[in-house]
Amino acid sequence: MSMLPPTPGASPGPIARLRSLRSVAVRTPDAAAAAEFYQHIWGLNPVEADTGVTWLRGTSPEHHILEVRRADANALGKIAFSVATPREVDEAAFRLRAHGVPLVAEPGPLDQAGGGYGLRFTDPENRLIELSADVEAVVVRDPNGLEAVPRKLAHVVLNTVDIDAACDFYTRVLGMRISDWSEHQMAFLRCNSDHHVIAFNQADWTSVNHMAYEMPSIDHFMRGIGRLRHHGVTPLWGPGRHGPGNNTFGYFGDPAGLVCEYTSEVEQVDEDAWLCRVWRRVPELSDLWGTAGPPSTDVRTRMAGTPDAGGWWEK
Numbered sequence: 001m002s003m004l005p006p007t008p009g010a011s012p013g014p015i016a017r018l019r020s021l022r023s024v025a026v027r028t029p030d031a032a033a034a035a036e037f038y039q040h041i042w043g044l045n046p047v048e049a050d051t052g053v054t055w056l057r058g059t060s061p062e063h064h065i066l067e068v069r070r071a072d073a074n075a076l077g078k079i080a081f082s083v084a085t086p087r088e089v090d091e092a093a094f095r096l097r098a099h100g101v102p103l104v105a106e107p108g109p110l111d112q113a114g115g116g117y118g119l120r121f122t123d124p125e126n127r128l129i130e131l132s133a134d135v136e137a138v139v140v141r142d143p144n145g146l147e148a149v150p151r152k153l154a155h156v157v158l159n160t161v162d163i164d165a166a167c168d169f170y171t172r173v174l175g176m177r178i179s180d181w182s183e184h185q186m187a188f189l190r191c192n193s194d195h196h197v198i199a200f201n202q203a204d205w206t207s208v209n210h211m212a213y214e215m216p217s218i219d220h221f222m223r224g225i226g227r228l229r230h231h232g233v234t235p236l237w238g239p240g241r242h243g244p245g246n247n248t249f250g251y252f253g254d255p256a257g258l259v260c261e262y263t264s265e266v267e268q269v270d271e272d273a274w275l276c277r278v279w280r281r282v283p284e285l286s287d288l289w290g291t292a293g294p295p296s297t298d299v300r301t302r303m304a305g306t307p308d309a310g311g312w313w314e315k
C-alpha cells in the first residue's frame with residue numbers, strides 16, 4: 001500500500017494498515033514455569049530460547065506468537081503487529097512524528113527472534129507497540145490436524161484507565177476500527193476481518209487483562225480444555241460463548257499469574273457491511289450458551305492484573 005504524505009494542517013491519518021496481531025511479549029519472575037506451561041500444557045511450541053527468554057509459536061506460519069521473558073515483576077513486554085512491507089514501516093515512522101508520537105526504536109532491522117524490519121513506539125499508557133514486516137515465517141504445523149493446539153494469538157485484552165483515550169489512539173493513529181462496545185466498559189477493535197484483536201476494558205489501572213489463543217475449531221477448543229483438565233488445570237471461567245465477537249471462551253490461569261484463553265469461531269467482519277453495536281452487560285449476552293455462569297471474583301481479580309507503568313526499555 002502506498003500512502004500520500006499528510007496535507008499540512010490536516011489530520012495525518014492512520015500510520016499504517018495493520019495486517020494482523022503477530023505476538024505478545026510478557027515479562028514475569030516465573031518465566032521458566034510459564035514457558036513450561038505454555039509448551040507442555042497449553043500446546044505452543046518453542047521456536048527459540050535464550051537465557052531467561054523463550055519464544056513460542058502456534059501452528060500458523062507466524063514465527064512466534066508469545067515471548068516469555070524473566071523480569072522482576074509481571075508486565076507487558078510489547079504487542080507486535082504486522083504491516084506489509086519495510087516501506088510501510090518507514091512511512092509509519094514519518095506519520096508517527098506527524099501525530100507527535102515519539103519513537104522508542106527507529107525503523108531498522110529487528111535484532112530479535114524472527115528478525116524482520118520494524119519500529120517501536122508507545123501508546124498513551126506507555127505500552128510498547130512494534131510494527132514489523134519481513135519477519136521470518138515458519139513452516140505451518142498441520143493447523144487443522146488432530147492435535148488440539150492453538151493456531152495463533154487471537155486477541156489481547158488490555159485494562160485501561162481511559163477507554164476513550166485508548167480507542168482514540170488505536171483508531172486515529174493505528175487505524176483500527178471499533179467492532180462493538182460492551183456498554184462503556186469494553187471496546188473491541190479490529191485491524192482485519194477478525195472481530196477483534198485488541199479489546200480495552202475500563203479499569204482502575206493499566207495492565208494486561210488476558211491473552212487469547214485461537215483454536216481451529218470448536219472441537220479443538222473443547223479437546224484443548226479437556227487436555228488441560230487431564231493436567232489438573234480447570235477453567236477459571238467457561239466454556240461459554242461471548243456475545244460480542246460470538247467467540248467461544250475458556251479462561252485459565254498460567255503459572256505467572258496471567259489469564260490465558262482458548263477461543264474459536266471468532267466472528268468475521270465484512271468491512272463494508274458491519275455496523276458497530278453496543279451490547280448490554282447482562283449474563284445472557286456475556287455467555288450466549290448459558291453454560292459458564294458469571295465470572296467469579298477470582299477470575300476478575302486475576303484479570304485486573306497488577307499496575308503496569310511500562311518503561312522497562314528505558315532502564
Ligand SMILES: [Fe+2]
Nearest residue numbers: 155157212261
Ligand atoms: Fe478474550
